[in-house]
Amino acid sequence: MTACLLAVVLALVQLPSVKHLVVVSSTNTNTATAGSRISLYVDVTPNPGIHVYAPGAKGYLPIGLKMDATRDVTAGALSYPRSQTLIFEGQKIPVYDKPFRLAQQVTLNRSLKAGETVTLTGAVNYQACTDQVCFIPATAPVRWTVSVSR
Numbered sequence: 001m002t003a004c005l006l007a008v009v010l011a012l013v014q015l016p017s018v019k020h021l022v023v024v025s026s027t028n029t030n031t032a033t034a035g036s037r038i039s040l041y042v043d044v045t046p047n048p049g050i051h052v053y054a055p056g057a058k059g060y061l062p063i064g065l066k067m068d069a070t071r072d073v074t075a076g077a078l079s080y081p082r083s084q085t086l087i088f089e090g091q092k093i094p095v096y097d098k099p100f101r102l103a104q105q106v107t108l109n110r111s112l113k114a115g116e117t118v119t120l121t122g123a124v125n126y127q128a129c130t131d132q133v134c135f136i137p138a139t140a141p142v143r144w145t146v147s148v149s150r
Contacts, residue, residue, distance in 0.1 A: 020128030020135060021046045025142040031149045034112040037076070040144050042102040042124055052126045054083035054094035061127040061137050062094075065102055068121045072112060076105035088131075114150045119143065 021044055028039040042065060046052060053060040067075050081101060083094035102124075112118065124140040 019047070020050045020138070021052065021126070021140075023124050023140040023142060025144055027144050027146060029146070031147045032108055033149055034108050034114075035110040037105060037107045038146065040104040040106055040120065042104070042142055043099065044096065044102065044124070045099040046097055046128070049130050050128050051084075051086060051095040051097035051130075052128055054096055055080055056083075056094045060093065060134075061125070063096065063102075063124065063126040065104055065142070066123050066125060067104065067106075068123075070118075070120065072109050072118045073106040073120060074109070076107065079103040079105075108146070108148065112148045114148055116148045118146045118148060120146070 024043045024045075026041045026043065028041070032038050044052070044063070053062045055062045055064075065078055079102065081096075083096055084098065086093045086095045086097075104122075106120070108118065121141065121143050124142055125137065126140070127137045128135045
């Protein structure tokens with residue numbers, strides 16, 4: 001019996017992680033001058049029947065973007081789109097259940113030289129749920145590359 005249970009646990013551990021949404025990163029420009037402000041985008045598409053929580057969802061983990069530290073840029077405000085409302089046990093909860101875009105403003109460091117390439121990385125943190133169950137919080141890596149021009 002113990003061997004059977006161990007085999008099941010090992011099989012579950014080896015399963016690929018379930019993906020509840022698709023995350024695609026892009027920028028408003030692939031080339032920018034040192035000191036300029038650019039927008040980094042994260043387009044998120046929840047799978048059918050899945051929602052993630054929007055800012056303001058009390059008691060839930062709202063979706064967010066955490067930029068990795070770098071001297072090459074200064075991060076500004078992260079913009080969220082308008083959310084949908086989920087009614088659950090009499091509570092109105094802000095969620096995203098349709099495709100949406102997060103927009104992160106960043107300013108390139110003035111010390112960057114023309115011809116350099118800046119690679120920015122970060123992670124989208126979220127908790128995906130259905131109407132019946134919430135999954136373990138997850139992280140999706142994101143990456144952007146911008147060339148510095150004159």
